[in-house]
Amino acid sequence: xxxxxxxxxxxxxxxxxxxxxxxxxxxxxxxxxxxxxxxxxxxxxxxxxxxxxxxxxxxxxxxxxxxxxxxxxxxxxxxxxxxxxxxxxxxxxxxxxxxxxxxxxxxxxxxxxxxxxxxxxxxxxxxxxxxxxxxxxxxxxxxxxxxxxxxxxxxxxxxxxxxxxxxxxxxxxxxxxxxxxxxxxxxxxxxxxxxxxxxxxxxxxxxxxxxxxxxxxxxxxxxxxxxxxxxxxxxxxxxxxxxxxxxxxxxxxxxxxxxxxxxxxxxxxxxxxxxxxxxxxxxxxxxxxxxxxxxxxxxxxxxxxxxxxxxxxxxxxxxxxxxxxxxxxxxxxxxxxxxxxxxxxxxxxxxxxxxxxxxxx
Amino acid sequence: xxxxxxxxxxxxxxxxxxxxxxxxxxxxxxxxxxxxxxxxxxxxxxxxxxxxxxxxxxxxxxxxxxxxxxxxxxxxxxxxxxxxxxxxxxxxxxxxxxxxxxxxxxxxxxxxxxxxxxxxxxxxxxxxxxxxxxxxxxxxxxxxxxxxxxxxxxxxxxxxxxxxxxxxxxxxxxxxxxxxxxxxxxxxxxxxxxxxxxxxxxxxxxxxxxxxxxxxxxxxxxxxxxxxxxxxxxxxxxxxxxxxxxxxxxxxxxxxxxxxxxxxxxxxxxxxxxxxxxxxxxxxxxxxxxxxxxxxxxxxxxxxxxxxxxxxxxxxx
Numbered sequence: 001x002x003x004x005x006x007x008x009x010x011x012x013x014x015x016x017x018x019x020x021x022x023x024x025x026x027x028x029x030x031x032x033x034x035x036x037x038x039x040x041x042x043x044x045x046x047x048x049x050x051x052x053x054x055x056x057x058x059x060x061x062x063x064x065x066x067x068x069x070x071x072x073x074x075x076x077x078x079x080x081x082x083x084x085x086x087x088x089x090x091x092x093x094x095x096x097x098x099x100x101x102x103x104x105x106x107x108x109x110x111x112x113x114x115x116x117x118x119x120x121x122x123x124x125x126x127x128x129x130x131x132x133x134x135x136x137x138x139x140x141x142x143x144x145x146x147x148x149x150x151x152x153x154x155x156x157x158x159x160x161x162x163x164x165x166x167x168x169x170x171x172x173x174x175x176x177x178x179x180x181x182x183x184x185x186x187x188x189x190x191x192x193x194x195x196x197x198x199x200x201x202x203x204x205x206x207x208x209x210x211x212x213x214x215x216x217x218x219x220x221x222x223x224x225x226x227x228x229x230x231x232x233x234x235x236x237x238x239x240x241x242x243x244x245x246x247x248x249x250x251x252x253x254x255x256x257x258x259x260x261x262x263x264x265x266x267x268x269x270x271x272x273x274x275x276x277x278x279x280x281x282x283x284x285x286x287x288x289x290x291x292x293x294x295x296x297x298x299x300x301x302x303x304x305x306x307x308x309x310x311x312x313x314x315x316x317x318x319x320x321x322x323x324x325x326x327x328x329x330x331x332x333x334x335x336x337x338x339x340x341x342x343x344x345x346x347x348x349x350x351x352x353x354x355x356x357x358x359x360x361x
Numbered sequence: 362x363x364x365x366x367x368x369x370x371x372x373x374x375x376x377x378x379x380x381x382x383x384x385x386x387x388x389x390x391x392x393x394x395x396x397x398x399x400x401x402x403x404x405x406x407x408x409x410x411x412x413x414x415x416x417x418x419x420x421x422x423x424x425x426x427x428x429x430x431x432x433x434x435x436x437x438x439x440x441x442x443x444x445x446x447x448x449x450x451x452x453x454x455x456x457x458x459x460x461x462x463x464x465x466x467x468x469x470x471x472x473x474x475x476x477x478x479x480x481x482x483x484x485x486x487x488x489x490x491x492x493x494x495x496x497x498x499x500x501x502x503x504x505x506x507x508x509x510x511x512x513x514x515x516x517x518x519x520x521x522x523x524x525x526x527x528x529x530x531x532x533x534x535x536x537x538x539x540x541x542x543x544x545x546x547x548x549x550x551x552x553x554x555x556x557x558x559x560x561x562x563x564x565x566x567x568x569x570x571x572x573x574x575x576x577x578x579x580x581x582x583x584x585x586x587x588x589x590x591x592x593x594x595x596x597x598x599x600x601x602x603x604x605x606x607x608x609x610x611x612x613x614x615x616x617x618x619x620x621x622x623x624x625x626x627x628x629x630x631x632x633x634x635x636x637x638x639x640x641x642x643x644x645x646x647x648x649x650x651x652x653x654x655x656x657x658x659x660x661x662x663x664x665x666x667x668x669x670x671x672x673x674x675x676x677x678x
Contacts, residue, residue, distance in 0.1 A: 055499065084568035091464050094456030095473070101537045102480055105491040112494075160392030168389055177393045179665060180400055186591065186661035187654070188598020189485075190628045191403065194650040198406035207639060220399060227396070253385035281484025284600035284628065288635045309486050313601065316490065334487045341482050349475075 025077055032069055032085065039065035062093050106338070113335025116328045125306075126294040132325045136333050138296040139311035142211065145300055146290065146307060147280050149215035150222055155272055157219075158226025165227070166234040167256055178231075184224040192220040193285030200289070209291040211300025214307070217285035222275050229271030233264045266355035270348045277344035281337050283309035308333050308340075407651040414644035421641050424612060432649045434612050438528075438624030439653070442603060443596035445532025445618070450540045451589045457540070458547035463573060474548070481541035489605030492534040497525030497606065504529075504619040515616050522621035526608040529618040534602050539592035546591060546668065550584030551577055583667050590664030594657045597628075604629035627653040 043061045066089045074082035125138035161181070165174055196217035200208045237260050245255040261268070291304040292314050298305075312333035319326035419427035457477060461470050504527065508519035554577050562572040578585075609625040625633070627649045635646055 080568050080571065084570040087570040087573075088464065091456045091460045094453050095460040095465075098453060098457050098477060098480070098537075098540060101491070101496075102476060102483075104495055105483065105487065108491055108495045109487060157392045157395060160389045161396055164389035164393040168386055169393065173390075173393065177396060179669070180397060182665045182669075183658060183661045184396070184400055186594040186598075186657055186664075187403065188600070188628055188657050190598065190600045190631050191407070191650050191654045191657070194410075194631065194647050195403040195406055198410040198647060199402070201410065202406070206643065220403065223396060223399070251379050251382050253379075253382045256385065277482060281486065283484065283486040284632050287601075287632055291636065309484060309601075312490075313486055313605075316605070331490070334484075334490050337484050338487060341484060342479070345479070345482050 027073060027076055031072070032089070035069045035072060036061070036065040039068055062089070065089065066093075109331065109335050109338055112328075112331040114332075116332040117335065121329070121332055125296045127296075129294070130320065131322060134325075134329060136306075136308060136311055136329065136336070138293070139306040139308045139333065140336070141296065141298055142290075142305040143280065143308040145298060146211050146214050146218065146286070146305065147276060149212065149300055150218040150279055151272070151276055153215060153219040154222040154226055154275070158223045158275075159230055159268070161223075161227045162230035162234055163256060163260075165231050167252070167260070181224045181227045184220075185228065187220065187224075188284075189217075189221055189282050190284040190288065193217045193288040195220060196285065196289045209289065209304045210302075211290055211297075211305040214286045214290035214305070215300065217289050218279045218282060221282060221285070222279045225275040225278050226272060229274065230268055233267030233271055234260060236267065237263045266352055269355065270352040273344055273348035273351060277341050277348070280344065281309055281341050283313055286310050287313065308337055312337065403654065404651075407647055407654060410644060411648035411651045412644075414641060414648040417641055417644070422645050423642055428645060428648050431645055432627070432652050434614050434624045435627045435630050435649055436652065436656075437614050438609075439597055439626040439628070439656075441528060441616070441624070442532050442535055442607075442626055443593055445529060446535035446539055446596040447589060447593050449533060449536035450543055450592060451585070453536070454540050454543035454588070454592070455547055455585055457544045458551050459573060459577070461544075461548055462551040463569065463577065477541050477544055480537065481545070485538065485599060486601045486605070488534055488538055488602040492530060492602060492606035493526065496534065497527075497530050499525070500527075500530055500533075501525040507619055516618045518617045519620055521619050522608065524608065524621065526606055526621060527619050528607065528623045531603050531607040531623075532618075534606055535596045535599055538599060538602060539595050542595055543585075543588040543592040546588030547581060547585050550581040550588075554580045583670065587664050587668030590660055590667065594660045594664060597660065598653060598657050599626075600628040600632045604632040609633075 039061050042064060043057060046060070047057060066086060069089060070082050070086045073085045120133060121135040121137075122140065123137050124133070124135035126134045126136075161177065165178060169177065193214075196213045197208070199216065200210060200213040204210070241259050241263060242255055245259045246252070250258070286307045287310050290307060290310065292310050293304040293306050296306075297303060312330045315326045315330035315333065319330075414422060414428050419425065419430075422428055422431055424431045461474050461477070465473055501521070501523065504517075504519075504521040504525065507517040508521040511517040512519055558576040558580065559572055562576045563569075567575060603626050607623055607625065607629060608621045609629070610622045611625070613622055613624050615622065615624065631646050631650055634642070638646060
């Protein structure tokens with residue numbers, strides 16, 4: 001520790017000495033950087049002696065840097081400032097720590113997933129595939145079909161509910177719906193799947209697997225998301241617009257359809273896109289309601305379908321022999337899922353940026 | 362339009378209700394009620410399908426000792442994994458929220474906020490992949506070290522797992538998954554702290570940390586609690602990340618976090634067993650799902666009540 005202490009004063013000859021610093025009672029702005037650079041250097045020296053892995057390297061650097069900065073600041077600036085600096089470094093490193101999973105996950109998925117990111121993956125199914133080759137055409141189509149169905153079910157219900165909450169709702173019912181929609185966003189996805197299974201099992205007998213059942217399960221997850229975000233967006237529409245329409249004698253429903261919704265359309269697009277992104281990667285409900293198949297089934301009302309997340313799950317957990325080909329396929333499926341989700345998120349942001357109405361507020 | 366009548370009726374008379382208006386209002390209200398019906402339906406259908414398992418003789422249930430004995434260890438595993446996740450994630454999420462609202466340069470803060478939100482967007486199965494292939498092997502040396510040096514604590518009794526697919530790993534993966542949820546709520550509350558409070562603290566000579574401790578954290582406390590509860594709800598119900606990461610053995614109840622003998626969680630157990638189940642096994646799994654539904658519903662109810670109570674008082678809306 002003590003090696004790093006001279007670092008901030010020693011690096012620059014023209015900087016004030018320790019005594020002057022104490023008199024002023026403040027560390028220069030570059031002091032934290034210098035301390036952490038010093039800590040990095042010390043650990044680098046230690047690293048040469050006994051090689052550390054990168055996690056320990058970073059951990060030791062941060063811990064050493066924090067202690068050094070605390071001691072230095074305590075000596076120069078006093079206890080309160082030192083605590084402040086300690087908390088600052090803790091908060092910043094907490095954020096850095098949170099970025100580790102994101103970066104490593106994206107790196108891992110991309111580097112392992114590009115292996116099988118070829119044409120065959122997109123245009124062939126798994127029929128008759130043992131070992132090498134094969135693709136996820138059937139799973140990609142299945143995911144697109146089921147997600148489209150989910151959107152078709154969820155958006156009208158979700159949007160109408162949001163309209164009810166913002167434009168019509170009063171009193172107890174509004175409060176109850178708002179609250180329960182909030183609670184509903186927390187329903188575990190597997191429970192939504194079990195619900196859809198239980199519902200369809202009553203009509204089609206036990207062991208039922210249908211694409212539409214998956215869409216119903218996903219709708220249970222998607223509807224509350226649509227309601228919540230659409231409600232927020234509709235609330236942003238200025239009341240003056242509504243009042244202006246009423247003053248012109250426009251009926252309420254036409255005001256909503258012609259004035260409120262067009263004003264909010266960009267935000268609604270964003271919220272629907274984000275809601276789709278939320279359900280497109282859901283695995284658990286599809287696992288229990290739709291199952292998996294090796295062949296291409298594009299009819300959601302007839303038997304099992306393959307979907308991308310479930311495909312990835314089974315390729316990883318039941319790879320067969322030799323396992324490496326299936327595991328490669330699983331990673332590529334995961335990569336496509338991530339690309340899908342991230343591009344939906346990106347599209348959502350772009351919608352809100354480019355189609356945002358020009359309001360006077 | 363045919364609205365000539367409306368202006369002639371001022372006062373208490375109800376306005377003319379056109380067919381279009383009635384249809385539209387009706388369908389909007391109907392959609393709202395439909396949501397309540399769906400929620401009731403979720404509970405109802407789960408109960409219907411779970412009943413056969415509850416009423417069946419104990420020896421027919423997998424495990425042979427009845428539904429409660431079957432669900433008990435799973436419930437324990439669920440709560441244990443979620444607790445680990447909560448303990449790891451909450452302080453980190455609060456720190457991240459503080460960073461984004463009070464420390465990061467304002468121009469960067471929004472972009473960095475998106476980065477944290479991206480964590481929420483990643484599908485849970487991908488977290489499972491990451492947990493098995495990236496995180497678990499990297500934790501093995503730590504587990505070995507913990508077994509040798511911290512073995513006297515029951516949590517680290519070992520024997521350390523060779524694959525790293527332990528309860529602690531699962532808890533950490535869950536923690537990463539709920540991090541964005543907690544930090545999103547915390548961020549929202551922290552950014553609503555009245556600037557007068559903050560400026561008053563700073564004007565009295567408080568350092569930034571003292572200002573946060575005296576003005577921001579007390580104001581945001583219920584938001585943090587509510588956010589943590591929402592994260593808990595998510596962690597309790599998380600399925601595939603656990604199903605992939607955790608190496609389970611049926612029916613164990615243990616606090617040992619670093620061995621490869623772990624209780625499963627309700628959700629992961631359903632995902633693992635459901636595809637190959639039939640008959641009474643399915644009903645048993647649905648019964649366990651019902652238990653999960655009731656618990657997460659309760660947790661979310663409480664969380665929302667806490668978060669909303671704050672919103673009523675804040676004056677921000």
